[in-house]
């Protein structure tokens with residue numbers, strides 16, 4: 265046992281030295297990636313945020329936590345929760361609002377009109393809509409394919425917007441095709457009007473769910 269212990273000690277020291285070298289190399293690599301990829305979004309970099317320049321409708325990446333004035337921050341991650349706990353949210357997530365404003369501006373430059381027809385909804389309002397949907401569709405399950413109950417819907421969380429509903433699907437199609445640049449995605453196959461900020465700007469939108477039942481809790 266003593267022989268083994270004596271032999272093991274230098275090996276352990278060597279391992280520690282090797283790890284130290286490796287950590288040092290990784291540190292250099294990560295520093296280089298930050299400086300050489302300043303104009304790209306890297307998913308691994310939580311600091312990178314997208315900044316929107318309104319006049320030209322272009323997006324620049326900032327590696328600091330803020331966008332230089334007067335650029336508007338579109339954030340750098342998926343919007344999965346809004347402000348405080350569920351139930352205390354009183355308005356649309358500010359980054360979701362900024363993303364829509366940016367997309368609206370870019371669309372306008374291409375002659376497309378985008379407008380929000382329903383954004384934040386109170387719990388009470390959402391429950392009224394759900395009750396109406398149950399009457400219309402005949403059961404809670406059928407209703408929830410179109411209108412979720414308040415505790416499941418992302419509208420009372422300030423994380424969802426309905427765009428151009430019900431009269432202008434063509435405008436919403438522009439947002440479906442171009443929204444990922446701004447971090448906006450259509451999420452339900454049966455609702456062309458419903459968008460959420462489920463990605464970081466510049467990432468690809470996930471495949472759509474068949475309907476809102478996927479979010480029923």
Ligand SMILES: [Zn+2]
Nearest residue numbers: 424425426458
């Ligand atoms: Zn909706």
